Amino acid sequence: MRHGKYPLLLAFLLPPLALYGYFVVSPYAQSFLIAMTNWQGLSPAYEFVGFDNFKRMMGDEYVWNALLNNLWLLVLLPLLTIALGLFLATMLNVGGRGGRSTVTGVRGSALYKVIYFAPQMLSVSIVGVLWAEVYNPRSGLLNSALRALGLDGLAKVWLGDPAYAFWAVLAVMVWANVGFYVVLFGAAMQSVPRDIYEAAALDGASRLTTLVRITVPLLWDTIQVAWVYLAILALDGFALIHVMTRGGPNFSTDVVGLRLYTEAFGDYKWGYASAIGVVMFFVTLSVTVLSLRLTRRERIELS
Amino acid sequence: MAQSDLNRRTVLRRAAAAGILAGPAAGLLSSCALGDDTSGDTSGKYEGTKSDKNPLGVKEDAPLDVVIFNGGFGEDYAKAHEAMYKETYPKAEVKHSAVVEINKELQPRFVDGTPPDFVNNSGAGQIDQGGLVAQGALAELSPLLDAPSLDVPGKTVRETLLPGTVESGSFDGKTYILNYAYTVYGIWYSTKLFTAKGWEYPKTWDDHIALCKKMKATGLAPWTYQGKHPRYMSWPVISTAIKFGGPQVALAIDNLEPGAWTSDAMKAAADAWYQIVKDKYILEGSPGLDHKQSQTEWCKGNAAFISCGSWLENEQKAVTPEGFNMAVAPTPSLGSGDKLPFTAIRGTAGEPFVVPAKAKNERGGMELMRHMLSMKGAKDFTGKVSSLSVVSGAADGITLPFGLTSAVKALADSGSNGFNWVYNVYYRKLERELVDAACGEFFSGRTTPAEFLAACQKGADLIAADTTFKKYKRNA
Incomplete structure (x- = not known):
């Protein structure tokens, strides 16, 4: 009877594994090979050039500039998204002070949940097009609103100015992602026993103290997961930036993914583009491992 | 616990092992993305007999x-x-x-x-x-x-x-x-607007600046440009330089000659164009507009001039008002010393x-x-x-x-x-990325003409020194 399980298991496991191997693992493996060549992607001709592509990358100021932007994203995107997500989730779930002894969210929290989560339902390209219009310096929503409020001095060229373009894109990334983490953190907060919050409230703890001293430690596992996801997202960022700025103005919003794309599909340097991809593979891998290691803490048992 | 050897964990572990094995195997089975050198056999082409009616020798029934x-x-x-x-x-x-x-x-x-x-x-x-x-x-x-x-x-x-x-x-x-x-590449304007205001398209640079000043006084922005694709503005700059210094200017740029972008003609052209930046003759916010947005501002009559190729009319068909009557004109001449006449245009x-x-x-x-x-x-x-x-x-x-x-x-x-240049065809990256970025900085007023040309020259030198770009030369 026991042996009868294997054919069934294999029947279920092998097709997806084969698909995964063919469509994911195999291209990955091939890109390591291509990274060692000068293949230009339009003919079968190529030569092995060893580590030339990697050496070239060391001296490519545009790749370094893009990597630096990715590193800024790596620091800022998780930090801002998680901070904002935690704050909003707290307000929606335990921030209410209306009732006497029950712990609830602020009034209208059900509506806010829908609003925060809405961007999650839009595809990245739609988000990009939408915000490119919002940031339109002449007729965009943002500048129009600022002018309507009499804040003409704050109206900027946004995506056309290297001083603001990066921050404008970062804001969109946070906006597009925070809704998911509000829901994620909210769900985790539901599993925190109510009496802990009630006790804190009875002891007169402020909302901030409750957040820092109770919510964050109890949600640490979830935050850790969020951190890793957002870090991977920050090292990519390609789709949104490709739609919104294409890395401009003057490379101020360039990211490594966009460099890779331009080298491959713009200049047909597939060997070099693959080398960039290989480096990014290791960078992403190390960042993931590192952030899991660095954020490791004692788990707090709730019961 | 008869099933202890087949719990979730062992299944996952075995699956992972299978995955590691399946990866390379699949890689070997699939044909590699690099392709196969033998498949590109050049024999077996369809060939027919050449005749007066069929000078290329096409095989008549070949698909x-x-x-x-x-x-x-x-x-x-x-x-x-x-x-x-x-x-x-x-x-x-x-x-x-x-x-x-x-x-x-x-x-x-x-x-x-x-x-x-x-x-x-x-x-x-x-x-x-x-x-x-x-x-x-x-x-x-x-x-x-x-x-x-x-x-x-x-x-x-x-x-x-x-x-x-x-x-x-x-x-x-x-x-x-x-x-x-x-x-045809040139400067576009609405003849309806010009007729209504009694303006005439300026043939010299001084007339151009005088007209810009007049336009600005009436509250109309003289210029706008495709801010997110600022290379559109490199076209009038290079055109002005070629008309000033002759076709040699373009030849030097195409052949990646050292100092091609910092030649006297390019300097004269960049200095001239800097005036529309310095005197704020460019529609506010233009650097943040893409090609469609800026061209639409122009069609709405918020700016008088825009640089573009002759696809503009088709591209703007849906938003061009009735009777707008757009027309293209060459870049104004810098002075009487220009090597090419005012009428010379890039085609x-x-x-x-x-x-x-x-x-x-x-x-x-x-x-x-x-x-x-x-x-x-x-x-x-x-x-x-x-x-x-x-x-x-x-x-x-x-x-x-x-x-x-x-x-x-x-x-x-x-x-x-008529004149033209082809460095953008030889080296896509130079125009689409490097000159593009330099134009963006220049026409937003963040760099001086000298810095602008130096940035373009740096891009050209980068391409010239990069052995992975095949180099082309043209003689005329």
Whole structure:
């Protein structure tokens, strides 16, 4: 009877594994090979050039500039998204002070949940097009609103100015992602026993103290997961930036993914583009491992 | 616990092990993305007998595989050309496909050695032309160019083309690309606006600045530009420099000569153009607008001038107000010392068509080009898509829209003084990325003319020093 399980298991496991191997693992493996060549992607001709592509990358100021932007994203995107997500989730779930002894969210929290989560339902390209219009310096929503409020001095060229373009894109990334983490953190907060919050409230703890001293430690596992996801997202960022700025103005919003794309599909340097991809593979891998290691803490048992 | 050896954990562990094994195995089984050198066998091409009626020696019943870019021009014009081909070779089967992303569709076929016989390599997904030529992926077109024209008696195909057409598709003296649509690049304005205000298009730089000043006083922004694609503004700057210093200026840039971008002519041009930045003659917010947004601001009458090619009229069709009557004009002359007259304008052939080197029916591909380049085929194209073709005189007698009519006139006035440059075709990256970024900084007022030219020169030097770019030279 026991042996009868294997054919069934294999029947279920092998097709997806084969698909995964063919469509994911195999291209990955091939890109390591291509990274060692000068293949230009339009003919079968190529030569092995060893580590030339990697050496070239060391001296490519545009790749370094893009990597630096990715590193800024790596620091800022998780930090801002998680901070904002935690704050909003707290307000929606335990921030209410209306009732006497029950712990609830602020009034209208059900509506806010829908609003925060809405961007999650839009595809990245739609988000990009939408915000490119919002940031339109002449007729965009943002500048129009600022002018309507009499804040003409704050109206900027946004995506056309290297001083603001990066921050404008970062804001969109946070906006597009925070809704998911509000829901994620909210769900985790539901599993925190109510009496802990009630006790804190009875002891007169402020909302901030409750957040820092109770919510964050109890949600640490979830935050850790969020951190890793957002870090991977920050090292990519390609789709949104490709739609919104294409890395401009003057490379101020360039990211490594966009460099890779331009080298491959713009200049047909597939060997070099693959080398960039290989480096990014290791960078992403190390960042993931590192952030899991660095954020490791004692788990707090709730019961 | 009879099942202890098959709990969730062991299944996962075994699955992972299987995955590690399956990976390389799948890699070996699948054909590698790099392709297979033996598949690109060049023998087995379709070849027929050459005759007066069939100067290229097309095999009459050989199938013809045609891929068209389905963009601004649509695909109907191509179907008409294919129908002409079928009329000549009724036994041939023409396979027509129209795609939007040429690179994604065709890159694998180029690598595989099984490309189509005829490709309209255009659009945002255009395959890098310098790359195609450098990798020997394209057939040389001299048999076509030296063949007699289909319906212009006594002339070869080459002799029926507008000046500069062959050169625009030539690399080191060999022609690989047929650019079929003729594009005029200049400064566009609304004749309706100018007539209403009693303004005249300025022929000299001083007149231009004086008019800008007048415009600004009335609350109208004199200029706007495609802020997210600032390379559009490199065109009037380089044009001004060429008119000031002669065609040598463009030759030096195309040949990546040291200091080509910092020549005296380029300095004079950049200094002149800096004035519209310095005196704030550019519509506020322009650097943050993309091409559609800025061109729409211009169509709405919020700015008077914009730099563009003659596709502008078609591109803006939906938002251009009735009676706007756009017209194109050359860049103003810097002074009486200019080497070229005011009427000299940049005209060049665009919209590339190619026959892949490994096309099975290479002769058929060129024969289809010969049909396109017939007077009948070219007239049909101009009538269908409202664009000029490279066939000389093919627009005669066709009613063209206002802007295109002005482009035809500008070309005629320019005559043999017309000029062009091709560094953007040789080295896509230099224009699309490096000069583009430099223009963005310059026209937003963040760099001086000297810094702007230095940034362009730095880009050119970068390409010149990079051995992975195949270099091309032209003599005239």
